[in-house]
Amino acid sequence: MHFLFYSLFLVLWLAPVQAAGPVIKICDDAAEWPPYTYYARQGKIKTNKLSGFSIDVIAAVFAKHKINYEIDLLPWKRCLFEVEKGEKYQMILNATKNPEREQLYYFSDSFYQTHYYYFYSKKAYPAGLNIKSPADLNHYKMGGISGYAYSALTSVNKNNISRTVNYLALIKMLYAGRIDVFAEDIEAIVGMGEVGIYDFMGDTQLGMVLLPGVEENKFYMMFTKKSVAGEMLRDLLNKELASMKKSGELRRLLDRYVK
Numbered sequence: 001m002h003f004l005f006y007s008l009f010l011v012l013w014l015a016p017v018q019a020a021g022p023v024i025k026i027c028d029d030a031a032e033w034p035p036y037t038y039y040a041r042q043g044k045i046k047t048n049k050l051s052g053f054s055i056d057v058i059a060a061v062f063a064k065h066k067i068n069y070e071i072d073l074l075p076w077k078r079c080l081f082e083v084e085k086g087e088k089y090q091m092i093l094n095a096t097k098n099p100e101r102e103q104l105y106y107f108s109d110s111f112y113q114t115h116y117y118y119f120y121s122k123k124a125y126p127a128g129l130n131i132k133s134p135a136d137l138n139h140y141k142m143g144g145i146s147g148y149a150y151s152a153l154t155s156v157n158k159n160n161i162s163r164t165v166n167y168l169a170l171i172k173m174l175y176a177g178r179i180d181v182f183a184e185d186i187e188a189i190v191g192m193g194e195v196g197i198y199d200f201m202g203d204t205q206l207g208m209v210l211l212p213g214v215e216e217n218k219f220y221m222m223f224t225k226k227s228v229a230g231e232m233l234r235d236l237l238n239k240e241l242a243s244m245k246k247s248g249e250l251r252r253l254l255d256r257y258v259k
Helices: 003-018 053-064 076-085 099-104 134-139 167-175 186-194 228-247 249-255
Strands: 024-029 038-042 045-051 069-074 091-095 105-107 112-114 116-121 142-145 162-164 181-185 206-210 217-224
Touching: 024 053, 024 076, 053 069, 053 091, 053 228, 053 249, 069 076, 076 091, 076 217, 091 105, 099 105, 105 228, 112 186, 116 167, 116 186, 134 181, 142 167, 162 167, 167 181, 167 186, 181 186, 186 206, 217 228, 228 249
Parallel strands: 024 069, 024 091, 142 162, 142 181
Antiparallel strands: 038 045, 091 217, 105 217, 112 217, 116 181, 116 206
16 A cells, blocks of 8 residues: 555544544553663653653654654553553554564564673672573573563573563562573663663672573564554554664664663
C-alpha cells in the first residue's frame, strides 16, 4: 500500500479525537530504560518529564507529521498486555524481538543496539565465573527482570531465570545470594547510574564482564496487531527511521546519550 495512503489514513483516523487530547498512546517500562527512556532528574529528584534517545526519536517523527501522542511508563508485563489488546495503547518504544512476540505484535526496523555483559558478586566469586559462552550461564543461578525476553540469549534456559521487578531488586537478589549472576545491557546499566537509580559501575564488589559469543542486542518499536493503527504506525516509523539513518539524524540523537 502506498505510503501516502497510510499518511492520509492516520490523519483521518486521528482527526475525530484530536480535539479531545492525546491520540496515540505509547507505553514503556516503569523500571525505566536509561539512556533510552527515563524520567529526567533535577539533581537527584525524579521529575515527571520523560527523556532519552527513544523519546527524542518519537518526538521528532510525530512532530513532523503533527501527530498527538502520550507516553506512560507502566509495569512491563502490563504494558505488553495493553499493547497486545490495542484498546488503550498502540505501541511500545523499546523492545527486543522473539518468535512469540512476533505472533502478537508488529515490529519496526531496528533503531539501536546494546551489548550484553554478565554481572556477579566478587565476594561470592573472587576468582570470577567460568563463562565462555551464553550457554555457560545455565550452570549458575541466573536472575533477570520480569517480562524481559532476553532474546539474544538463545542458549539460555529462560524458565530457570529467577525474575524480579527492576534492577535495584536484581542487585539485592545477587548480594543476598539468591542468584549467582545476571546478564544485562551495559548501556542501560551505565544509564542507571547516570540517572541515580543505582551506581553499578561504581560498585567495587560487582564483577562485570563482556558476555562472549553473543551478538548485539537489537531493539525495535513494537505495535499492536489488534488495531488497524498498529500497521500504519509501523510503516510510518520505518519510513522515518530509514530517512533519519540516511541523514545522520538518528546517530546525532543517539550521541546525546551514548558515547
